[in-house]
Amino acid sequence: MARIDGHSWTPGEARKQFRSGVTGPTAGLAPGHTQANLISVPADWAYDMLLFCQRNPKPCPVLDVTDAGSWSTPLAPDADLRTDLPRYRVWEHGELIDEPTDVVAHWRDDLVSFLLGCSFTFEWALSEAGVPMRHVEQGRNVPMYVTDRLCRTAGRLHGPMVVSMRPVPPEHLDTAISHSALMPAMHGGPVHSGDPAQLGIHDLGRPDFGDPVDVEPGDVPVFWACGVTPQAAVTASRPPFAITHAPGQMFITDARDEQYRVA
Amino acid sequence: MARIDGHSWTPGEARKQFRSGVTGPTAGLAPGHTQANLISVPADWAYDMLLFCQRNPKPCPVLDVTDAGSWSTPLAPDADLRTDLPRYRVWEHGELIDEPTDVVAHWRDDLVSFLLGCSFTFEWALSEAGVPMRHVEQGRNVPMYVTDRLCRTAGRLHGPMVVSMRPVPPEHLDTAISHSALMPAMHGGPVHSGDPAQLGIHDLGRPDFGDPVDVEPGDVPVFWACGVTPQAAVTASRPPFAITHAPGQMFITDARDEQYRVA
Incomplete structure (x- = not known):
C-alpha cells in the first residue's frame, strides 16, 4: 500500500484529506496527536460493548463514547466520524459487507460510537x-x-x-x-x-x-x-450491524499524546 | 468514630468482621490490598452509570462490573457484596432511606454493581x-x-x-x-x-x-x-433505586495495590 506523505499534516489537514477520499494507514501521520480505533454498534448493543471494553482494558481502552446517532466527539470537535477516517469496514451479522471510504450511506440514528486508544x-x-x-x-x-x-x-x-x-x-x-x-x-x-x-x-x-x-x-x-480486538468480537459474536475503521486506518484526533501519559 | 484495630487483618478476615456486623472506616486496613467504592443500580440504569464512569474516569475508575443480580466479583471470589462491606447506604429516588450493615433485605435481581478504585x-x-x-x-x-x-x-x-x-x-x-x-x-x-x-x-x-x-x-x-462522586450523582439524578457503600467504609478486595501501578 502506498505511503501517504503526510508527516507534516495537522490532524485537521489529515481528516480533510481522508474526507476527500485519500486512504491508507495512518501510522506516522500528524505527529504528537492521538489516534483512535472506531467501533459503532446499535444502541441495543452499546452496554455490552462498553462492558466488553471495561472488562478488556488492554485491547479496548475507551477514550470517548458518543450519544446514540451522533457523529461528533469532543476529541476533535470539527470532525465527522462518518467521513473523516481513511477507510471503514461495515459489518452485518459478523460478516464484512463493505469497505467504503465514508459511511454516510450506512449511518443509522441508533449507532453509538466508541473511540479506543491506539498504539x-x-x-x-x-x-x-x-x-x-x-x-x-x-x-x-x-x-x-x-x-x-x-x-x-x-x-x-x-x-x-x-x-x-x-x-x-x-x-x-x-x-x-x-x-x-x-x-x-x-x-x-x-x-x-x-x-x-x-x-x-x-x-x-x-x-x-x-x-x-x-x-x-x-x-x-x-x-x-490492539484496538482491532472489537472487530474480532464482531466476527465471533455476530451483532446485527457494526461499523469500524479498517485496520491501521485510524481516526486522527486533536488530542495530544502527552495528555495520556500518566507521569 | 472508633478506629478498628485491623491493621494486621487479611482482606478475608476484614470481610468476615464486616459480615458479622463490625463497622467503621477502612483506611489503613488490610495493608497492600485494593479497596473499592460500591454503587449498585438497576440494569435499566447500568449503561448510564458505566458511561458516567467512562466519561469521568478521575472520580469513577471502574475496577469491575457484575452481571445483573450477581453479588460476587473476581476481585474477591469468596466475598458477598451484600454483606461484606462495613456499612451501606440505600437510596430511593435520590433520597437516603437506610444505612444498614448488610443489604440482603434490599437486594434485587436486576442490580448491576460497580466497583470503583479508591484513594x-x-x-x-x-x-x-x-x-x-x-x-x-x-x-x-x-x-x-x-x-x-x-x-x-x-x-x-x-x-x-x-x-x-x-x-x-x-x-x-x-x-x-x-x-x-x-x-x-x-x-x-x-x-x-x-x-x-x-x-x-x-x-x-x-x-x-x-x-x-x-x-x-x-x-x-x-x-x-473521590469514588463518593456516584452518590452525589444519585442525589442529583434521582434514579429509582441504588445501593452504595457508606463514605470511607469500603469493600476490601483480594487484589494487590501493586497490580494497579502502571510502572
Missing part, C-alpha cells in the same frame, strides 16, 4: 526514546494477529484478543516496555515479548491484518494488545 | 514514600467535599465531583502527586492542591462526608477525585 499514539514516545519503528521505516502498515487468548465475555460479546507486533532490538526492549506502560489509555505495556507461539501465532510473515514487516537480525517481536 | 489504595504507596497520612495518624475517616466542578453528563446521570482531602507537607508534595499519578485506576494524581475555594469548598473543617482532619502548620491541602 500508534505511543509510537512517538518510543521513537523519541530511540526505539526504531520498523513498519514506519519500511512504509508499511503495522502487522496485527488474532491470538489464542480469549477476552473476558460481556453479555453477548466475546472473542479473541488481537495484537500488533513491532520488532524491537534487545537493547531497546526495556525502553519500549516502560515507555508504553506509561500510556495505559493506548494499550499500555506489551502483553508479550518473544516467542509468538505463546500467543498462538505460528507465522509472523502472515499477519491477519496489516502488512508483514521485515525483522532485523536480533530483533525481539513485541506484542501489544 | 485508600494509593495511601500505602504514599506512606511508603514518606508522605504522612494525617487522617490515619489521627484515627479518623478521610474528609470528603462536594465541589462546584460538574461531571460530564451520561444519559440521565449528572452531578458534581466529590473529592477527598489530605494535608501534605510542602516537601512531600511532589512525591504525593507523582506516586498517586502512577495509579490511574485509584483516581491518579490530585485534581487540585492549595486553595480550597478553587473547588468551591469554603470550610475544610466541615466536610460533606467523613471527618475533619487536623492540619499541621505549613501543610498544603491536596484534593483527589
Whole structure:
C-alpha cells in the first residue's frame, strides 16, 4: 500500500484529506496527536460493548463514547466520524459487507460510537526514546494477529484478543516496555515479548491484518494488545450491524499524546 | 468514630468482621490490598452509570462490573457484596432511606454493581514514600467535599465531583502527586492542591462526608477525585433505586495495590 506523505499534516489537514477520499494507514501521520480505533454498534448493543471494553482494558481502552446517532466527539470537535477516517469496514451479522471510504450511506440514528486508544499514539514516545519503528521505516502498515487468548465475555460479546507486533532490538526492549506502560489509555505495556507461539501465532510473515514487516537480525517481536480486538468480537459474536475503521486506518484526533501519559 | 484495630487483618478476615456486623472506616486496613467504592443500580440504569464512569474516569475508575443480580466479583471470589462491606447506604429516588450493615433485605435481581478504585489504595504507596497520612495518624475517616466542578453528563446521570482531602507537607508534595499519578485506576494524581475555594469548598473543617482532619502548620491541602462522586450523582439524578457503600467504609478486595501501578 502506498505511503501517504503526510508527516507534516495537522490532524485537521489529515481528516480533510481522508474526507476527500485519500486512504491508507495512518501510522506516522500528524505527529504528537492521538489516534483512535472506531467501533459503532446499535444502541441495543452499546452496554455490552462498553462492558466488553471495561472488562478488556488492554485491547479496548475507551477514550470517548458518543450519544446514540451522533457523529461528533469532543476529541476533535470539527470532525465527522462518518467521513473523516481513511477507510471503514461495515459489518452485518459478523460478516464484512463493505469497505467504503465514508459511511454516510450506512449511518443509522441508533449507532453509538466508541473511540479506543491506539498504539500508534505511543509510537512517538518510543521513537523519541530511540526505539526504531520498523513498519514506519519500511512504509508499511503495522502487522496485527488474532491470538489464542480469549477476552473476558460481556453479555453477548466475546472473542479473541488481537495484537500488533513491532520488532524491537534487545537493547531497546526495556525502553519500549516502560515507555508504553506509561500510556495505559493506548494499550499500555506489551502483553508479550518473544516467542509468538505463546500467543498462538505460528507465522509472523502472515499477519491477519496489516502488512508483514521485515525483522532485523536480533530483533525481539513485541506484542501489544490492539484496538482491532472489537472487530474480532464482531466476527465471533455476530451483532446485527457494526461499523469500524479498517485496520491501521485510524481516526486522527486533536488530542495530544502527552495528555495520556500518566507521569 | 472508633478506629478498628485491623491493621494486621487479611482482606478475608476484614470481610468476615464486616459480615458479622463490625463497622467503621477502612483506611489503613488490610495493608497492600485494593479497596473499592460500591454503587449498585438497576440494569435499566447500568449503561448510564458505566458511561458516567467512562466519561469521568478521575472520580469513577471502574475496577469491575457484575452481571445483573450477581453479588460476587473476581476481585474477591469468596466475598458477598451484600454483606461484606462495613456499612451501606440505600437510596430511593435520590433520597437516603437506610444505612444498614448488610443489604440482603434490599437486594434485587436486576442490580448491576460497580466497583470503583479508591484513594485508600494509593495511601500505602504514599506512606511508603514518606508522605504522612494525617487522617490515619489521627484515627479518623478521610474528609470528603462536594465541589462546584460538574461531571460530564451520561444519559440521565449528572452531578458534581466529590473529592477527598489530605494535608501534605510542602516537601512531600511532589512525591504525593507523582506516586498517586502512577495509579490511574485509584483516581491518579490530585485534581487540585492549595486553595480550597478553587473547588468551591469554603470550610475544610466541615466536610460533606467523613471527618475533619487536623492540619499541621505549613501543610498544603491536596484534593483527589473521590469514588463518593456516584452518590452525589444519585442525589442529583434521582434514579429509582441504588445501593452504595457508606463514605470511607469500603469493600476490601483480594487484589494487590501493586497490580494497579502502571510502572
